[in-house]
Amino acid sequence: MRPICLAVLLMITAGCQRRLSATEVKNSLEKAMAAYLHQQQHPDSLRFDMIDVTYRETDSNYQCRFTIKLYRPGGSDTTGIVTGKVSKDFSTVSPL
Numbered sequence: 001m002r003p004i005c006l007a008v009l010l011m012i013t014a015g016c017q018r019r020l021s022a023t024e025v026k027n028s029l030e031k032a033m034a035a036y037l038h039q040q041q042h043p044d045s046l047r048f049d050m051i052d053v054t055y056r057e058t059d060s061n062y063q064c065r066f067t068i069k070l071y072r073p074g075g076s077d078t079t080g081i082v083t084g085k086v087s088k089d090f091s092t093v094s095p096l
Contacts, residue, residue: 025062028090029053033066033082036093047071051079055086062086063096 020028030050037048048068055064066082083096 025055025057026053029055029062029064029086030066032086032090032093033064033084036084037068037082045073061088 030053033053034048034050048070051067051069053064053066055062063085064083066084067079068082069077069079071077085094085096086092
């Protein structure tokens, strides 16, 4: 009887995923979008820093608004907004 109870308890705890904190979600969203932008940009083009992200969680993804500071090759800079959807596992980014 005891091994069965232990097995059931182990399955219950192994099946539960830890809920990410707001800070962890924000950091993961920023990393996912930065990776996406690096993949999309041409060599020697703009450099950027992620300033902030606001997001809304849906059932299947995060709908996000990223504030990004862009640095041009000539030395000038500007701040821009990029919106996108990021999957719950942070592996897929698609622009809105």
